[in-house]
Amino acid sequence: MSPGPGHDIYIRLAASESRGKKRQVVIVTLCLMVGVILVCLSLLLSFQMRKRMNHQSSEIELPQFDLSIIVKATNDFSMDNKLGEGGFGPVYKGVLDEGQEIAVKRMSKTSHQGVDEFKNEVICIAKLQHRNLVKLLGWCVQGTEKMLVYEYMTNKSLDLILFNPTRSLLLDWPRRFNIINGIARGLMYLHQDSRLRVIHRDLKASNILLDCDMNPKISDFGLARTFGGNETGGNTSRVVGTYGYMSPEYAVDGMFSVKSDVFSFGVIVLEIVSGKRNRGFVHSDHRLNLLGHAWMLYEEDRSIELVEPCAKKSCDISEVTRSIHVGLLxxxxxxxxxxxxxxxxxxxxxxxxxxxxxHPDLFHKNKSSLVSVSSSNHINQPLPPLVMNGFAYAMQLLKVKKDTKKSIFKPEINSVG
Known part of the structure; x- marks a missing residue:
């Protein structure tokens, strides 16, 4: 018999079922609270960073771009617009509504370069103005997005042309010599003529951009350090940079200075002359790296043989030998x-x-102190060729002393084409 209208019905549930439902409610509530807290913290951090960046950019008069403008300019970061990718993240080409071409560096979520490097680049490069430094047009921090907006460089980075067998034909000797001189002037400005003394710390061919006339501009200041007064360097326990370009005192002991940049510049000069990368280059005859090979030719007064064949027809011998000599210095x-x-x-x-x-640095006496270091491109890599190839060079030096009649430093002299 069913109960009549108006009667209350009581249902007895098992105690374990009741507790289970309460536990589920507590878990869901906690998850929602944690989610809300995380979102609030993210928004707060983003707001604080934008506030600091706005304050700093107002002092240096650097505009902030709205995310919607960059999304539109890059066609929503289309792969067709992607120019390349580095330690910071991908770089995209964009076109603003008024027709100005831009390059957008978008910080990836997996980037090992953090907010400090982002802020460092904005603050550092915005205060620098030189024809051989890339121009930063603005920045964007919105939500989880962090981006830098640069002037667009038609010929992209030096390494994409210099080490490409086909595109390197565009670089005759006058253009190569102009690039060497432009980098030198830009670096001199950083070291002594700018308002702050700047040590780049990651100077390499991929961080040299070329405009439509192949004029060079130094880029990527995320790892740069600034100094005032009479300071010219410092030290760090966090070694950053790229193997093949790092000076020995920086790679081994973390000591960096303006002379660290000078070392990197010397490597770039020898790469521009030869068309060969220092990192990974091992000559088939004597197993030396690029620095060792250039030194050997210099010692035998055969420096002209270092020049890439496609640049020999247009080269000025005195400029070539002087450039190589300066690079070795x-x-x-x-x-x-x-x-x-x-x-x-x-x-x-x-x-x-x-x-x-x-003699250039090809090997270190204190080999045990050399450990893996962080790099913008390479992390926890084995000893670089700069060090490993030095052992072969040391053995050659010993062999020369023992056998002067068959010196390995006297190979046949090739004719210059």
């Missing part, structure tokens, strides 16, 4: 032996006598 083992960038600019521009170059 820059990669000398001891920082105090390397010239300043103002001296480099002077040496490249006149025909005066140059000091004798000392």
């Amino acid at each position: 820059c990669v000398q083992q001891h920082p105090e032996d390397r010239p300043s960038m103002s001296s480099v600019v002077m040496m490249l521009s006149n025909g005066g006598a140059l000091p004798e170059a000392k």
Whole structure:
């Protein structure tokens, strides 16, 4: 018999079922609270960062771009617009409504470069103005997005042309020499002529951009350090940079200075002349890396043989040999032996006598102190060729002393085409 209308019905549930439902409610509530807290923290951090960046950018008069403008300019970060990718993240080409072409560096969520590097680049490069430094047009911080907006460089980065067998044909000797001089002037400005002394710390071919006339501009200041007064360097336990370009004192001991940049510049000079990467280059005849090979040719007065074949027809022999000589002066083992960038600019521009170059750093006596270091492109890599190939070089030096009649430093002299 069913109960009549108006009667209450009581249902008894098992105690375990009741507790289970309460537990589910508690878990869901906690998850929602944690989610809300995380969203609030994210918004708060984004707001604080934008507030700091707005304050700093107002001082340096650097505009902030709205995310919607960048999304539209890059066609929603289309793969067709992607120019490349580095340690910071992908880079996209974009076109603003008024027709101006831009390059957008979008910080990836997996980037090992963090907010500090982002802020460092904005603050550092925004205060720098030189024809051989890439121009930062603005920045964007919105939600989880962090982006830098640069002037667009038609010919992209130097490495994409220099080390490409086909595209390298575009670089005759006059253009190569112009690129060398432009980088030297830009670096001299950073070291002594800008408002702040700037040490780049990651100077390499991929961080040299080329405009439509192949004029070079130094880019990527995320790892740069600024100094005031008479300071010219410092040290760090966090070594960052790229193997093949790092000076020995920086790679081994974390000591960096303006002379660290000078070393990197010297490597780039030898790469521009030869068309070969220092990292990974091992000559088939003597197993030396690019620095060792250039030194051997210099010692035997055969430096002209280092020139990439496609540039030989247009080369000025005196400019070539002077550039190689200057490059070798820059990669000398001891920082105090390397010239300043103002001296480099002077040496490249006149025909005066140059000091004798000392042996470049090809191996380290204190090998046990060399450990894996962080890099913008390579993390926890084995010892670089700069070090490993030095052992072969050391063995060659010993062999020369024992057998002067069959010196390995006297190969046949090839004719210059």
